[in-house]
Amino acid sequence: MPAERLLPRRVFFASLVLAVAAALLWLAWRVMAPGGWTVWEVAAFACFAGTAPWTALCAANALVGFAVLTAAPDPPAAVLPALRGIRAGVPRLSTAVAVCVRNERMEEVLPALGRLLDGLAARGAGGRFALWLLSDTADPALAAREEAAVAAFRAGRAGAGRVHYRRRTANTGFKAGNVMDFLDHHAEGHDLMLCLDADSEMSAEAVLRLVACMEADPRLGIVQQLIAGRPATAAFPRLFQFGMRAGMRAWATGQAWWQGPEGPYWGHNAIVRIAPFREHCRLETLPDGSPILSHDQVEAVRLHASGWKVCCLPDEAGSLEGNPPALPEFLARDLRWAAGNMQYGRLLFLPGQTWMGRWQLAQAVLLFAGAPLWAGALIAAALNAATGGGASTPGGALLALMLGTWAALHAPKLLGYAEALLKPRLAARYGGRAAFARGAAAEIAFTALLDPVSTFNKAVFLVALPFGGAGGGWAPQNRADRGVGWGDAARLLWPHTLFGAAVFGLLLAVAPGAALWALPVAGGLPLAIPFCVLSASPRVSALLRARGVAATPEELEARVAGGTERPRAAAEEAGAEA
Helix, strand or coil: CCHHHHHHHHHHHHHHHHHHHHHHHHHHHHHHCCCCCCHHHHHHHHHHHHHHHHHHHHHHHHHHHHHHHHHCCCHHHHHCHHHCCCCCCCCCCCEEEEEEECCCCHHHHHHHHHHHHHHHHHCCCHHHEEEEEEECCCCHHHHHHHHHHHHHHHCCCCCHHHEEEEECCCCCCHHHHHHHHHHHHCCCCCCEEEEECCCCEECHHHHHHHHHHHHHCCCEEEEEECCEECCCCCHHHHHHHHHHHHHHHHHHHHHHHHHCCECCCCCCCEEEEHHHHHHHCCCCCCCCCCCCCCHHHHHHHHHHHCCCEEEEECCCCCEEECCCCCHHHHHHHHHHHHHHHHHHHHCCCCCCCCHHHHHHHHHHHHHHHHHHHHHHHHHHHHHHHHCCCCCCCCHHHHHHHHHHHHHHHCHHHHHHHHHHHHCHHHHHCCCCHHHHHHHHHHHHHHHHHHHHHHHHHHHHHHHHHHHCCCCCCCCCCCCCCCCCCHHHHHHHHHHHHHHHHHHHHHHHHHCHHHHHHHHHHHCCCCCHHHHHHHHCCHHHHHHHHHHCCCCCHHHHHHHHHCCCCCCHHHHHHHHHHC
16 A cells, blocks of 8 residues: 555554553543642653653554454455465565574574475475575684584485575674675575574465565565564463564554555565665664664665565464573563664664654664663652652552553553454464463463563663663574573572662552552562573473463474374364354
């Protein structure tokens, strides 16, 4: 749909965001205004107002996405017109499957790629694809093992000549530099590039559908598919991605409805048209000489400005990724993303961008900028209660504010859960409604502990960021399951624990009733260390697996295929709908 025809949708969406934000601010006013304003109430209100845009955006995207998901016969086609009527057969265009690796365990990377190549070959399309492993591994010993693993993978494989390994000796430009080096020197003869991360897994059907979209609309520069978590054995990623999967389905559908051809790019599990990407997405350094860390959204904005479409396919089928195996890796990833996204503030007003492109960058900043404000609101509210403020606060308004804010922030996930419970066939893929509801309840409890820790962690980082606390770029990631010892957890999380203990200690000493109100928003902080240890515990992880808590469709399908489980609940649900 042309951008000008999207104007009514965008006006409606902006009005919805404003309405949600206004409702939240009105509730906050109702809570704080009675009895007059203290200095701490003014500070808390100001911080809360600063978080309102992101909170309202979450709710509005979720509401629109839920409406499309429940009303449209084919929701992905409703927001991506290139899907209508396409047939994903043998493609005409040639595609390079580009996988960026750096210090990776190749025995974990290559099997998923083998399944993809085998699937493409089985559909007669193998000759239109070539696999490129693009290494930025600097250590010669690791690189030698990497190259040997690729050679063993290639040996005996039909179409071995279409499997390539290229290694740079310097990580110049990080992943964006790796990709552009490939496009400059090795992509001759390819029309498209399928971008995968080392932990990505895509099915042949999903890839062929992406290629068919590009063939159906020659103005598509990028099609970004929705991404779900790969089946996880550890408790932390298992619970985290269960909620993320439900939330992203509603969020991405709603966002695609109003953003249309000026959508996001997340850097992997996406297909790219090589010629315009190579021409328009070459990233310069920032004015201070530092590289752009989060390249993907900047590349999307450059394509928007050049008249190319960047569209999101809000369908998770056949598109997976790994998630951090434990809380330390999750927090480290969050800070890498925060450092990259906060750079976008320096790019917002550069000439030659569309307004939607600028909004994409601003939205990425908002994702992290609210963390210090949430921490500030908590501190101000605690000090207000401790100094006798809030005595006139109406309890009903306070409860409405807390529930409303929580529901708005988590609306994508909550409405994603509602969609599954309303659709028996969708719930059946998770083992039935009862199993799905059990997983949702476990994930909500998990998130109640995770959110305060994550928010405080980002807040501290962002406060230090202007003073040189950004770190040195993208470090290699640990993707393997591991337990976390009590000592390691304490060394990482003592600031979070100390801050939480100080807040609750103060409240319990002078305003015990306020401590109860603080539990939903800060209760995870004094429990950060045991939460970290238990969410990575092999014993807890095994218990969740054994009971099927937060199992994904892919995990259940693998169990059925292995003969370890009969999908009785799923069959009953599907039969009930039929």
